[in-house]
Amino acid sequence: MRDFFLTDEDRAFRAEIRDFLGRELAPRADKIERDEDWEAVKQVVRALGEAGYMKLMFRDLYDGPLGQPGLTHATILSEEAAYLNYAFETTIATALSCAYPLHSKATSAIRERYLTPILEGTAIGSICMTEPDVGSDSAAMKTRIRFDEKTREWVIDGFKRYISNATKSDVYIVWGISDPDVAPQKGMSAVAVPADTPGLSFPRTYDFMGRRGCVVGEVTLEGVRVPEENLLGAPGQGFRIMLGAFNFERVILGGSGLGVARSAFDIAKAHAETRTAFGQKLGQKQLIWDMVAEMSWRIDAAELLTYRAAKMYDAGMDGKELMREAAQAKLVSTETAVFCSDRTVQIMGGDGITRQFGRAEQIYRDARALPIVGGTSEMAKYLIAAREMPSVKPNL
Numbered sequence: 476m477r478d479f480f481l482t483d484e485d486r487a488f489r490a491e492i493r494d495f496l497g498r499e500l501a502p503r504a505d506k507i508e509r510d511e512d513w514e515a516v517k518q519v520v521r522a523l524g525e526a527g528y529m530k531l532m533f534r535d536l537y538d539g540p541l542g543q544p545g546l547t548h549a550t551i552l553s554e555e556a557a558y559l560n561y562a563f564e565t566t567i568a569t570a571l572s573c574a575y576p577l578h579s580k581a582t583s584a585i586r587e588r589y590l591t592p593i594l595e596g597t598a599i600g601s602i603c604m605t606e607p608d609v610g611s612d613s614a615a616m617k618t619r620i621r622f623d624e625k626t627r628e629w630v631i632d633g634f635k636r637y638i639s640n641a642t643k644s645d646v647y648i649v650w651g652i653s654d655p656d657v658a659p660q661k662g663m664s665a666v667a668v669p670a671d672t673p674g675l676s677f678p679r680t681y682d683f684m685g686r687r688g689c690v691v692g693e694v695t696l697e698g699v700r701v702p703e704e705n706l707l708g709a710p711g712q713g714f715r716i717m718l719g720a721f722n723f724e725r726v727i728l729g730g731s732g733l734g735v736a737r738s739a740f741d742i743a744k745a746h747a748e749t750r751t752a753f754g755q756k757l758g759q760k761q762l763i764w765d766m767v768a769e770m771s772w773r774i775d776a777a778e779l780l781t782y783r784a785a786k787m788y789d790a791g792m793d794g795k796e797l798m799r800e801a802a803q804a805k806l807v808s809t810e811t812a813v814f815c816s817d818r819t820v821q822i823m824g825g826d827g828i829t830r831q832f833g834r835a836e837q838i839y840r841d842a843r844a845l846p847i848v849g850g851t852s853e854m855a856k857y858l859i860a861a862r863e864m865p866s867v868k869p870n871l
């Protein structure tokens with residue numbers, strides 16, 4: 476049994492979501508990849524919202540049939556969506572990452588204005604942390620957020636890059652330094668910025684090797700003003716809010732990696748079982764067996780680590796308690812996606828790198844982003860080792 480950590484209810488949910496995505500996403504997946512059709516993305520987001528699936532992470536808002544919805548189910552959703560189209564999955568994973576701090580840290584008025592439409596699937600959200608000189612080292616960010624006492628507004632100046640859903644989102648959660656006189660851990664804040672705010676602009680979007688159909692771009696903030704109530708939590712809590720979302724994001728990314736890895740593996744097996752070489756099925760060759768066996772155990776390891784972390788989170792563990800497990804899930808699943816997509820191309824030979832013969836080449840291009848986004852593999856290893864050796868301060 477692969478899905479060792481899942482209950483019968485979880486498995487029934489997986490069957491339900493697979494069926495739903497088979498109806499809503501599968502017929503549009505090709506348009507999203509080939510035409511980068513944002514309308515198609517929005518239609519599926521809307522359908523997910525209408526069906527209540529965007530609320531899985533938020534037990535107090537969820538009104539569906541699951542007894543105890545949670546990260547386990549949001550991860551299943553991510554895995555099944557990434558299996559069909561990873562670009563689409565990144566759009567909803569990012570919207571959820573935006574919804575997460577809105578849910579836990581925004582005032583009820585701000586929640587109503589920005590969180591509700593995201594969960595209903597009628598709006599999209601972004602999270603803005605990364606800057607040109609600030610990737611893995613997010614504490615070094617240069618964006619400034621200052622409070623204007625006279626107008627009682629937050630004023631934001633900065634430049635963000637690699638922002639998923641940029642230009643398409645309705646709301647942007649922006650992190651910046653609000654008190655430069657203290658350490659960033661205490662002087663960073665986060666604010667919700669609606670898309671139509673004067674001073675917010677989008678210089679360009681990026682042209683990536685994979686993930687066609689999702690939009691990632693730059694965000695410039697020049698004298699952007701938002702009301703006092705748009706602050707998430709209290710002034711100076713931004714770094715804590717950022718760290719608070721990392722475990723959840725890493726587990727979701729475990730699901731993304733798993734979905735991508737599984738889709739590659741299924742293609743590899745189907746090819747090895749049907750293709751003939753030297754008068755025998757390709758799958759009969761020991762060198763092919765080796766690749767199939769290695770993909771199999773890596774996927775099982777990724778699945779066990781991902782759902783262990785999801786179940787721990789749903790049982791109430793978070794913060795440092797979950798850091799090692801969430802980082803392991805993200806690391807192993809995303810590296811497994813890269814490994815499986817590469818071996819699948821190899822098993823398929825020329826067909827593997829040709830657009831006319833299926834999705835192997837697409838999955839290969841898509842997978843490469845996974846060990847970079849949401850914290851790189853190197854950062855995940857640092858988190859794991861830091862928990863294993865608490866007495867040693869790592870030399871970052």
Ligand SMILES: Cc1cc2nc3c(=O)[nH]c(=O)nc-3n(C[C@H](O)[C@H](O)[C@H](O)COP(=O)(O)OP(=O)(O)OC[C@H]3O[C@@H](n4cnc5c(N)ncnc54)[C@H](O)[C@@H]3O)c2cc1C
Pocket residue numbers: 569601602603604605609610611612636637638639640683686691844847848849850851852853854870871
């Ligand atoms: C498709 C895509 C979507 C994204 N979406 C978003 C988004 O929505 N919001 C957002 O804020 N950001 C987003 N990002 C940014 C992403 O989180 C960063 O790219 C990631 O954190 C890495 O930062 P960087 O690219 O600046 O690389 P760097 O931090 O410059 O790292 C470069 C390399 O050096 C390694 N490295 C860095 N420091 C160390 C060290 N101390 N020891 C060893 N190795 C080290 C890294 O692991 C990496 O391999 C996205 C990125 C991509 C590509």
